[in-house]
Amino acid sequence: MTATPRRTLSDLNACSTDDFVTALANIFEYSPWIAEQAASARPFAGVTQLFEEMKAVVARAPGELRLALIKAHPDLASKTQRAAGLTTESNAEQNSVGLDRLSDAEYEAFERVNNAYRAKFGFPYVVCVRRHSKDSILRDFERRLPNDATTEAAASIEEISRIAALRLDQMVVSDDRLPVHGRLSTHVLDTHGGRPAAGIPVELVELSALGGNRVVTRTLTNEDGRTDQPLIGGRPVPIGAYELRFNVADYFVSRHAAMSDPPFLDSIPLRFSVADPEGHLHVPLLVTPWSYATYRGS
CATH class of the missing domain: 1.10.3330.10 (Oxo-4-hydroxy-4-carboxy-5-ureidoimidazoline decarboxylase)
Known part of the structure; x- marks a missing residue:
């Protein structure tokens, strides 16, 4: 096309x-x-x-x-x-x-x-x-x-x-822009080591009740624990249900953290919903080898 x-x-x-x-x-x-x-x-x-x-x-x-x-x-x-x-x-x-x-x-x-x-x-x-x-x-x-x-x-x-x-x-x-774009972003903070978590594989999935779920994007966190680009940006963030998946086990192994075998936490799923397509929704992960938390940021 x-x-x-x-x-x-x-x-x-x-x-x-x-x-x-x-x-x-x-x-x-x-x-x-x-x-x-x-x-x-x-x-x-x-x-x-x-x-x-x-x-x-x-x-x-x-x-x-x-x-x-x-x-x-x-x-x-x-x-x-x-x-x-x-x-x-x-x-x-x-x-x-x-x-x-x-x-x-x-x-x-x-x-x-x-x-x-x-x-x-x-x-x-x-x-x-x-x-x-x-x-x-x-x-x-x-x-x-x-x-x-x-x-x-x-x-x-x-x-x-x-x-x-x-x-x-x-x-x-044009020099001005219409307010039609939203943004979805994330970052990962290693609260065990007190640092941003770099190199974490991140996958964003759009969930569907009647059909198959759809992978929106796959990326890695950078040295700031963030992604180089928003997970969704430059367009509306579609209203709906999503899951963010963070693969954290290899990161903590590389940091020589005390780990069980198999790891207690490997792939961490965070499910959330989007209601404002033109808003900025920030969904971070705060994680240790044994626990994790999130909150709604903007």
Whole structure:
């Protein structure tokens, strides 16, 4: 899949209306009329002002046009719509959360809630999937299904705006940034030796109730006991359940710590949940050969 080329804000301010619309046509799914109307408000001082103008265009639109915007979005995990072809943006977004590789149980769950939602409201369920895991999407489906149509239409427009913000952030280079990124980090402190623990293998796993768990990243702690890069960064941290696994036995052997055979602690799992995709969640490990602790940092 070819990545969409990035454009500078100054270029978008100076280009023709046709070029502006072509560049931003799918920031809002299959709705180039939003970019076309926003073009008249140029020049923009930053990407934040551009995004606010695009949202204002949606807010000013008549109800039937906003409904058409909602209906332009595909059902989640729909094999039929995938075969017919999704926009490049929608395809990448659904793939990022694993909706292209569901277990049979997950596929049946998505098909059930998709059908129930469409039968009640007459339009597709829309959610910013980059902010969610598969499990949290299914929970959100169930949470929103009892709503009335007016409430759901408003919720859909809010989610569409979140999708658009992430697409705009990926496409437009500007001095300012939209607040769409979160961060998940860790560090390991050897409280037995009173030092940061370097060289600890760390694995982050996204947990799933209906399908297989997914390894997000594997890395090692550096001399500061931290990882060179955040475990998740430069994007939202998807809402959901996770497990951090720290392999500590070899570290303490290398430090000649008094150890049992086999080691009392070898691979340490820490389970936690993420609720704020744009927040900073820090999950450290404080460890000795015989004990460990953690806390919620930020």
